[in-house]
Amino acid sequence: MRRSFKFLLRPTARQAASLAACLEDHRQLYNAALEHRRTAYRRAGVTVRYGDQSAELKHIRADDPAGQGR
Structure with a gap:
C-alpha cells in the first residue's frame, strides 16, 4: 500500500520570486x-538526441551566468 503526503508550500515573497525566475529559465530552456x-529535423533531417543536447548545457550555463548558471 502506497501512502502519499501533500505538503503545503508557503514561500515568502522573495522565495516566490526566485521560484518564478527558476521556472521561467527552465521553460525557456x-x-x-x-x-x-x-x-534540425526540418532543415537537415537530422535527429538531435537528448544526450547531445544535455552535453551542450555546460556551454549554455557558462554563457549565461545570470540565468541558467546561477
Missing part, C-alpha cells in the same frame, strides 16, 4: 531545446 530539435 525547454522551449529552445525543442525548437532546436524541430529545426
Whole structure:
C-alpha cells in the first residue's frame, strides 16, 4: 500500500520570486531545446538526441551566468 503526503508550500515573497525566475529559465530552456530539435529535423533531417543536447548545457550555463548558471 502506497501512502502519499501533500505538503503545503508557503514561500515568502522573495522565495516566490526566485521560484518564478527558476521556472521561467527552465521553460525557456525547454522551449529552445525543442525548437532546436524541430529545426534540425526540418532543415537537415537530422535527429538531435537528448544526450547531445544535455552535453551542450555546460556551454549554455557558462554563457549565461545570470540565468541558467546561477
